[in-house]
Amino acid sequence: MYEFNFAPVIAGLDQLLIGAWLTIQLSCAAMLLGLIVSVFCAWGKTSGITPLRxxxxxxxxxxxxxxxLVQIFFIFFGLPSLGLRLTPNSAALLALVVNFGAYGTEIIRAGIESIHKGQVEAGTALGLSRLxxxxxxxxxxxxxxxxxALTSQFIYLMLTSSVVSAISADDLAAAGNNLQSATFASFEVYIVVTLIYLVMSVGFSTIFAMIEKAAFKYPLSR
Structure with missing residues (x-):
């Protein structure tokens, strides 16, 4: 019978919490920068400029x-061949931004195209400015x-960020790997890591739901 021993995990819990905090920072930074990329690309797709599209x-x-994973390896191991050498954390951030930007572009484009042209024409007829x-x-x-869709993509991004541990980026998964190597308590370590990811996901989902309820209620507040 397997005997659980969480004592080594509890002793190294501070490492996991630091890794979790770094995962949150990495994910939030990637989403903010990815949104900028998404908005620009969505504008490019709807601008009518064929080469840009x-x-x-x-x-x-x-x-x-x-x-x-291939995208991360391309950025971290491939770009140095072109003279661009990045730290693991910088490469992880760039890979997450590039990845989120591609998915976010289609999400935002769909949102823009969901607005009926008649509504814009009505605003013009009422004398509203472009702004x-x-x-x-x-x-x-x-x-x-x-x-x-954007908030779901953020949760997916945060969970996907666990892959960046493959290039030794400092995140929760990497902290879990380091703790497991030091304690050999594989089962216990990854149970706790799983629970931390679960708590982060549920926590952000709750926060996003509260923001949606406050900011996008009917009628829309100014």
Whole structure:
């Protein structure tokens, strides 16, 4: 019969918590930067500039149809051949931003295209400025439409970030691997790591749900 021994895990719990905090920081930074990439690419896809749309389409298809692990290896091990050498954490952040940007582009594009052109025309007829039209007619309804998908993508991004431990980036999975190597309590370590990921996911889902309820309720608050 297997006897559980969580004492070594509890002794090294501070390492796991530091790794969890770094995972949160990495994921939040990647989402913020990825959103900037997504907005720009979504604008490019809807701008009508054909060459730009082709480039963005190629970027999206390449990222969405290749494994994330391969993308990380390409950035961390491949780019140094071109003279660009990144630290593990920087490479992990860049890979997450590039990955989130591809998926986020399609999400935001769908939100923008969900706004009926008649609503924009009505805003123009009422004498609203372009900024007012973008703020009140396009931005908030579009965000309300894509908000659940974006938050789900963030949770997926945070969980996917565990792969960055493959290049020795400092995250929760890497902290778990280090603790397991030091204690040999594999089962106990990964039970605790799983629980921490679960708590983070549920916690962020709850926070996002509260934000959605406060910011995107009917009628839309200004």
């Amino acid at each position: 082709w480039v963005i389409d190629a970027y999206i298809e390449i990222i969405r149809n290749t494994p994330f 007012q039209i973008f703020r009140y007619i396009i931005m908030k309804p579009a965000l309300r439409t894509v908000y659940p």
